[in-house]
Amino acid sequence: MVATMHGGFSWILIAILAAALALAAARDWQSRIIPNWLNGSIALLAIPFWWSIGLSLWPDIVLQLAVGATLLGLFSLAFAAGLMGGGDVKMLAALALWLPPLEMLQLLLIMSAAGGVLTLVMMISHRLAKSANPLEIPYGIAIAFAGFWVISERILNQFA
Template structure:
């Protein structure tokens, strides 16, 4: 029974990630409520997945804090939005520590492609300033990729 609820929670995470990407594309804002929901839903996910408090939950919290801190530095230099920082930290609560590096690599590649896709037409049009990059899309892509591997790797 708990395994089914765990998959339900993963489905909610996927839906929240898609909602964040759509919202970020439309308004360049990821609502705090959505990031809070992603973070708080990790708690029942840990429980249904059988993750123990020590070292499991402590490790999840520590790694997510590191991800948040690293992305906060980018926010400080105005290279990333606050909602993106919170979303990256919230998603990190869901993933085992080894998957975080994979998340960051996929997110970086997707973010680079997204940046180029928005920057090139911006430069061609000779628009003023720099375009705002909806990095929540890259975070969503990477998160869904990692989640999807749980389903697809069973066929390898």
């Protein structure tokens, strides 16, 4: 992050974020829906996280909000084109409130690779099963995987 973490509170919030990501992935797998209350919780918990790491209102928090709003707008176009679910779009925007722009870019790249693998596996499975139902990809799994990756970088790479 831009600032250093103060005490254990920020780590507790990161653990809650990780649990929320796991829940989002599980819900998306089960029902192909990421609940609005979960995405809203991820977004709202960014506020105490900002405080816990000492972000300033200007330019830090304003930048977090701008990146989140930009991603919401861009991925809403993917939603409108039927390429992405609404819960996935909201989850990305909520995560953007937690991560600095470069970490968010890293998340998007990892998400894209993981989503490609997930899509390929599901397409093969769908064809082998000869299912007549339309294929729905639980992209929340790829988003959560990328989120775990970026969070683990923060934990495992203490010297960066």
